[in-house]
Amino acid sequence: MVATTTNSYSHDELLSLKPTGKTTVPLHVHTRLKELGIGVPRPTKRGRRSWAKQQKPIPVLSHQDIPYEIHPDFQAGQKGANPTNLTNISPCLPPTKQLVPTTFGLWNARSMKPKIPILCDLIISNHIDIIAITETWLTGDHRDHRAIADLMATLPDYQIHHIPRKNRNGGGVCVYLRSSFNAHMNEGRTFDSFEHIDLSINARSQTPLRLIVIYRPQRLIDGRMTSPIFFREFSTLLESVVSEPGHIVVAGDFNFHVDDPSNREAAIFCDLIDSANLEQHVTGPTHREGHTLDLILSRSADDTVSRVVTTNYLPSDHAAVKCLLNVSRPDPVKRDIKLREIRKIDIDAFRKDILASPLYTAPASDLNQLVHQYESTLKDLLNQHAPLISRNISCRPHAPWYNxxxxxxxxxxxxxxxxxxxxxxxxxxxxxxxxxxxxxxxxxxxxxxxxxxxxxxxxxxxxxxxxxxxxTPKSSRTLPPENEPESLVDRFSQFFSNKTQTIIAELDNASTVETTVPVADSCETSFTGFDILSDSSVRKLITGSPSTTCRLDPIPTSLLKKCLNELTPIITTIINLSLENGHFPDAFKSAHVTPLLKKPNMDPEPLKNYRPIANLKFLAKITERAASSQVQDYLLENSLHSNMQSAYKRRHSVETALLRVNNDLLLAADKGQEAVLVLLDYSAAFDTINHEIMLHRLCHRYGISGHAINWFESYFKHRTQYISINDDLSDAYVPEVGVPQ
Structure with missing residues (x-):
């Protein structure tokens, strides 16, 4: 039997054998191992180091340690959240934005009017920020409006600059670019051998861009070749441009076969741009016949142009050229909007709330109080069912037909x-x-x-x-420039007020001529009061009116029409109280006036090019129509209308007046008579109506008296107006003359 030896260990002795930490070597030993190249690096997962090097910096939240203090109300051993442990953390600044290059396009469209859908698809599909178009075939008159309006309706966040070829077919150059670019056209001399447009474009980058788009036809009007003249004129243009700082891009259809080394004119052109220190970037064919005609030039010393490609699927004999410009693309155009989700309103619940409101449980008996109750109740219900939401949206292309x-x-x-x-x-x-x-x-x-x-x-x-x-093209800039919108509304308010006063003063000082036009001093008939309207009559007035909404309305008109069963009795009561008492409600006399450019092609700088358009409450216009329909019936029944009056008269419009004038001229020509047409335009006709003269004529010439004339006097006087531009309002002013239009 073999004797065995047994060792026994206690619990503490076994724990003492456990390593207490990492085995380390002295620093001088570790350094020596690295010098000899025999140190083994710490193992890592494959690919981890290279991935870490490519990581982009991540914004972090940083803060300084704040000494912790025990809140006096905190008890030791207390369970639950302790809000005093929270500290404010200040975020560090985000990393600098990297430059996002601008996508530039060039295309010889050979008439852009019938190709607007194709052009929009080209811009949207390729995310083009700036596109230069040659041979637009625009003429500079009203015939261009449809094409430009179509283009701007699909791409609302773009602006257009173009120079048409007038009095001749073909030609024309255009630049279409995002509205976020600050671009203006440089005025300069015109040339005989080529058409061009010169733009200065500023973006987020410090360096501006000078963009020149050129179209060179091969022949002049008289049939001569343009090449000899072009070399001289183009050299003059380059001399005035290349000496200026910043990026320079010259693009267009030059009609030179630069791909053909044996072409003499192309060689001269290449020498010309080389002498101006410019580089040509398009290498492939851009024409159906295989030649390179559409070119993009920039300075040889910088890297303005890169990644040039061509697109051949467009309906033209020229391909589109696309490239990147080393110009920072600005952020998309954004707008702050306020909206209500009207479509998400539960109409049945909204109707029940109307029936349970004070409009039915405790309606006011006074007219002004009832109008105030009507508006405040509907505003509260609208805020309850569809609260106002503020959003910042980006303008995007609108091509709903793309399927x-x-x-x-x-x-x-x-x-x-x-x-x-x-x-x-x-x-x-x-x-x-x-x-x-x-x-x-x-x-x-x-x-x-x-x-x-x-x-x-x-x-x-x-x-x-x-x-x-x-x-009709929508103007990209319909208001004069102003750094402070508040001062702009005050400028318009003062201008419109002074304008009417100036016209009235000039009329008072004008010399008068005695007339012999017979005017009746009195009327044999009379109109002393309005008839009471039924619910069905008021309902017919509402349904027959356009669903336009003013910012003064308590609820949108579309929502009002969905609740006619509940609101018609209240509206009928308001209208009947107004007509019976001969008083137009005070709340209906307020108007927001919007300055509107008289014509799209007018200069937006002078304030005189704007007309004031008054925006009235929907219920105020319904009350007006209720009174107007009865007055019109009275005038027709008693033949009080002027025989020659057109407009504001049934079956007598501007069109019928033109037909009458045209017919009279034709009859005079058939009889061999001479005809003279005199056209008179009243300046600010509606804005300068004298209230006292108008009331006097209504009373004496048309026989309106009693509660009816009191209603008209209340309608004309003590009105207030505000100039409204976006969300800015001017101070209220009370016009002494004029009626809203």
């Missing part, structure tokens, strides 16, 4: 384009051309069908607004 079929057709187009570029076979080129034609036709047809559907179910007013939007 899934167009998207798939574009994918097929890209597929065939890649196939042709890789094979260069004629059959693949033919298949690509067929798909290009099919894709462009689909875009045009989809847009046409969209607008046809939009116009199909419109009434006359909606039809006019939609057609006007499609045919």
């Amino acid at each position: 899934e079929h167009i998207h798939k057709a574009k994918q097929e187009l890209r597929k065939r384009e890649r196939k042709w570029k890789s094979s260069k076979l004629a059959v693949h080129k033919q298949l690509l051309n067929e798909q290009i034609y099919r894709y462009n036709r689909m875009i045009t047809q989809a847009k046409t069908e969209y607008h046809r559907t939009q116009l199909a179910d419109c009434d006359s007013q909606q039809l006019f607004r939609k057609v006007d939007k499609l045919c």
Whole structure:
């Protein structure tokens, strides 16, 4: 039997054998191991180091340690949250934004009017910020409005600068760029051999961009070649430009075959741009015949232009050229809007709340108090069911006709384009051309069908607004420049007030001529009061009125029309109290006046080019129509209208007046007589109406008296107006003359 030895350890002895920490070596030993190259680096996961080097800096929250103090109300051993442990943390500044290059496009459209959908698709698909278009074929007159309006309706966050070719067909240059760019046209001399537009563009970067777009036709009007004159004039243009600081980009259709080394004119052109220290960046063919005609030039010493590519699927004999410009693209245009989610309102619940409101449980008996109760109750209910929401939105392209079929057709187009570029076979080129034609036709047809559907179910007013939007370009700048919007509303307020006073003073000082026009001093008939309206009559007035809403209205008109069963009795009571008492409610006399440019092409700088448009409450306009319809019936029944009056008279509009004038001129010509047409335009006609003269004529010439004339006097006098621009309001002013229009 073999004897065995047994060692026994206590619990504490076993714990003492456990390592107490990492085994370390002295610093001088570690340094020596590294020098000899025999130190083993700490193992890491594969790829971790390279990934860490590529990480972008992450914004962090930093703070300084604050000495902790025990709150006097805190008890030891207390459970739950202790808010006194929270400290304020100040975020560090975010890292500097990296420069986002600007996408630039160049295209010879050969008439952009019928190709607006294709142009919009090109801009949207390629995220183009600035596009230069040559051969726009714009003429500079009203015929351009439809194309420009169509373009701006699809791309509302863009601005247009163009120089048309007047009095001749073809030609024209245009630059279409985002509104966030601060761009202005540089005035300079014109040249005989080429058309050009010169823009200075500023963005977030410190260095401005000078963009010059050129179109050179091959021949002048008299048939001579433009090349000899062009070299001299283009050299003059370059001399005035290249000496200025900043980025310079010269782009356009130069009509030189720069890809052909044997072409003499192209060689002279290349020597010319080389002498100006400019570099040409387009290398591939840009014309259907295989030559490079559309060029992009920039300074040779900088890297303004990069990543130049061409696109060949557009309906033109020229390809579109796209590149990146080393110019910081500005942030998208954003607008602060306030909205209410009206469509999400539970109409049944809203109607029940109206029936349970003081309008039914405790209606006021006084007219002004009832109007105040009506407006305050509806405002409170609207805030309860659809509170006001503030949002900051970005302006984005609006192409609602773009559908899934167009998207798939574009994918097929890209597929065939890649196939042709890789094979260069004629059959693949033919298949690509067929798909290009099919894709462009689909875009045009989809847009046409969209607008046809939009116009199909419109009434006359909606039809006019939609057609006007499609045919009239919206001005990108409809107000004069002003650093402080508050001072702008005050300027307009003072201008409109002084304007009427000046006109009245000039009329008072004008010399008068005795007239022999017979005017009746009195009227044999009389109109002393208004008839009471029924609920059905008021309901008919409301449903027949446009659903326009003013910012003074307590609820949107569209919502009001959905609650007619509940609101019609209240509205009928308000209107009848107004007509019975001969008093127009004080709350209805307030108007927000919006300055509106008289014509889209007028200069927005002078305030005299604006007319004041008064925005009234919807219920105020319904009350006006209730009184007007009865007065009109009275005038027609008693033949008190002027025989020659047109407008504000049934079946007598401006169109009928023009037909009458035209017919009279034709009759005079048939009889061999001479005809003279005198046209008179009253300046600020509605704004200078004298209240006392108007009341006197209503009373004596038309026989209006009693409560009816009191109602008109209350309607004319003690009105207040505010100039309204966006969310800014001027101080209230009381016009002594005039009526709202």
